[in-house]
Structure formats: C-alpha cells, structure tokens
C-alpha cells in the first residue's frame with residue numbers, strides 16, 4: 001500500500017507540474033497572439049485616420065474656408081467626419097451612426113489622440129482635433145474588427161482547453177512510462193532484500209538448532225560434539241560468502257564503474273587458472289587450459305571484473321562435476337573479440353532452468369537436493385558485469401552430459 005502511494009503521488013506530481021508548465025506556455029502564447037493580432041488590425045485603421053487627419057489639416061491650412069467644403073478631397077466611405085464650429089454642427093457626412101442630434105462622445109482629454117470609444121451598441125476608433133475654431137472628428141466603426149478579435153480569442157480558448165486536456169493525458173502517460181523503470185528497480189530491490197533474508201534463514205536456523213543442542217549437553221567434551229561444531233562452522237562460512245557476494249552484487253548494480261587497462265593475456269590466464277590447477281589435482285579432476293592465441297596477445301580489459309567472471313564459471317564447473325570430471329578453459333582469438341570458453345562434463349542444466357540460472361538466488365532443485373554449497377549469486381553477478389562491459393554470454397548444456405559457457409569479449413573495451 002505504502003509502495004503504491006509513493007509512486008502514485010510522484011506520478012500525480014509529475015503530471016500536475018508538466019500540465020502547469022504547458023498551461024503557462026499556452027497562456028503566454030494566447031496573450032502574445034491577442035496583442036499582436038489586435039495591434040495589426042488597429043494599426044491599419046489608425047494609419048487611415050492619421051492620413052486623413054493630415055490631409056485635412058493641410059487643406060485647411062492652405063486657407064480654404066472650412067465652411068465651404070467644396071474643393072476638399074472626398075473621404076473614404078468608411079470614415080465618418082463630424083465638424084463642429086463655434087455656433088453648432090457645421091457638417092456630419094452621411095452615415096448610419098451619428099447626426100447633429102447624436103454626436104460622438106470622445107473620452108475626456110483625448111485631443112489629437114487616436115482612441116477607442118463606444119456609442120450605443122457600437123464601438124469606434126477615432127481622432128478629434130482643432131483647427132482654428134473648428135472641432136473636427138474623424139471616426140471609423142470597428143465592430144467587425146472587434147468581432148474578429150473576439151472570434152480569435154474564442155478559438156484560442158477552445159484550443160487552449162483541448163490542448164490542456166491532451167497535455168494532461170500525455171503527461172500522465174509519460175509519467176507512468178518514466179516511473180516504470182524506477183518502480184521496477186524499487187521492486188527488484190525489495191525482492192533482493194526479501195530473497196537475501198530468506199537465504200540467510202536456513203543457515204541461521206541450523207546454527208541456532210546446533211547451539212541449543214550444545215547448550216543441553218553441559219559438561220560434555222568438544223570431541224563428542226565435533227560434528228555439530230563443524231556443521232556450524234560450514235554454515236558460518238556459507239553466510240560469510242553470501243554476505244561478500246551480496247556486497248559485490250549490489251556494488252556492481254549501483255556503481256558499475258570500469259577500470260580498463262592494457263595487459264598481456266598470457267599472464268592473465270596464468271593468474272586466473274593457477275589456483276584451479278592445484279585444486280584439480282586435489283579433487284582428482286582434469287583441468288585443461290587451451291590457448292588458441294598468438295604469443296603475447298594484448299587486451300584492453302577491466303582486469304578484476306573479467307577475472308571474476310571467469311572464476312565464477314570455473315568454480316561452477318568444478319562444483320558441478322564429479323570426481324573424474326574434466327574441465328576445459330579455452331581462450332580463442334577471433335580478431336575483434338576474444339572468446340573464452342569454460343566447459344565441463346558435469347551434471348548439466350535442465351533446458352527449462354537454463355534461462356533462470358542467471359537470476360539471483362536461483363539454484364537448480366538438483367543441486368539443492370544434493371546439498372552442494374552455494375548461494376545462487378555467482379551467475380547473476382556474471383550477468384551484471386557482462387551488461388556493464390558489453391560482453392555476450394552463451395550457454396549450452398545437456399543434463400548429465402555437461403555444460404559450456406562462452407564469453408565473447410571485445411579485445412578493446414571502451
């Protein structure tokens with residue numbers, strides 16, 4: 001429930017935040033569009049008004065009698081002209097809106113300025129100026145322009161609403177997509193802790209049982225109870241290995257840093273295999289190292305990580321073969337890549353388990369039954385390193401016949 005809450009809240013936050021950002025962008029867009037459109041529409045009208053004002057001022061200043069309107073240029077049909085003299089209205093040209101009874105009502109203190117004003121249900125843009133004792137007003141009805149600005153605004157508001165809904169749906173969808181890998185990583189972490197504690201339960205229960213047993217044998221000798229003590233020691237060693245493996249695995253998952261250096265494969269092969277040559281002798285198994293390489297082949301690898309991968313495979317090969325087992329470690333130069341093969345003739349892996357052996361803590365039922373020690377982390381660590389270093393891993397196995405792992409490692413890892 002708590003887990004669900006965390007993801008739901010984050011998803012909601014991301015959705016709201018991105019929708020708010022889209023909203024603000026659209027709002028700015030709407031304001032700019034309206035301002036620009038309005039100024040474009042009115043600039044044409046204003047220019048017309050100004051031109052006519054200049055024409056009339058010029059004509060009148062050339063001394064033509066303002067009361068004799070013959071000889072004065074004709075007005076464009078959309079301009080209304082009202083001339084008021086000292087003793088009343090001198091002229092109102094023919095129009096639908098004003099006459100000598102109903103004069104335009106300019107706002108206060110707007111002499112020689114273009115202004116917008118209303119009269120009845122109509123809106124106008126106009127300029128009022130004085131010439132001698134004449135008061136001249138030039139006016140244009142702008143209802144259609146205002147209507148087109150309003151229409152533009154309603155289309156903007158409508159698209160605004162549609163876009164906000166789309167943004168809301170999209171950001172919810174995207175936030176779910178973004179949260180998916182986070183959620184998966186979170187789930188993985190939870191399962192990891194659950195699995196790890198589950199794996200620890202059995203050895204801890206064994207140790208506890210043995211300790212209780214020993215506590216009831218007060219006064220008995222260590223000799224008599226050596227079996228119990230050695231079982232406890234082996235469980236503790238198992239726990240120690242589990243602990244260090246878990247640490248390595250989580251480091252690999254979280255950090256994944258690489259340290260590439262150039263080195264010679266010959267020395268590397270000796271370093272990796274030395275211990276197992278001796279182990280093979282002790283366990284009476286054969287361990288062959290086959291080099292299909294030129295002498296002194298150099299590689300650019302992360303020494304420790306690749307060594308760990310190969311050791312994981314060799315350890316498994318030893319663990320899952322019987323006494324007369326045969327293990328081969330083959331290094332093959334393929335030009336761009338080096339192919340490393342670890343091959344055994346051991347117990348093999350069932351086909352249906354071959355995918356799962358790379359999962360954390362997975363161990364085949366057979367090896368659990370046979371009480372072969374291990375915690376099921378080796379191959380998942382190998383997979384993790386392979387992912388970091390871009391190494392291809394191939395597995396071929398047949399139950400009761402043997403197993404072969406191939407690593408295809410680029411000669412130069414970048």
Ligand SMILES: Nc1ncnc2c1ncn2[C@@H]1O[C@H](COP(=O)(O)OP(=O)(O)OP(=O)(O)O)[C@@H](O)[C@H]1O
Pocket residue numbers: 245312316317319320344346347348349357358362363364365367373374375376377378379380403
């Ligand atoms: N060479 C092999 N032959 C047969 N089975 C194998 C081989 N290598 C791996 N397996 C199977 O895959 C399982 C997972 O191997 P992995 O190395 O991840 O864990 P482990 O060996 O059980 O424990 P550890 O973490 O100690 O290595 C093994 O338990 C075993 O069942």
Ligand SMILES: [Mg+2]
Pocket residue numbers: 312315316374377378379
């Ligand atoms: Mg292993």
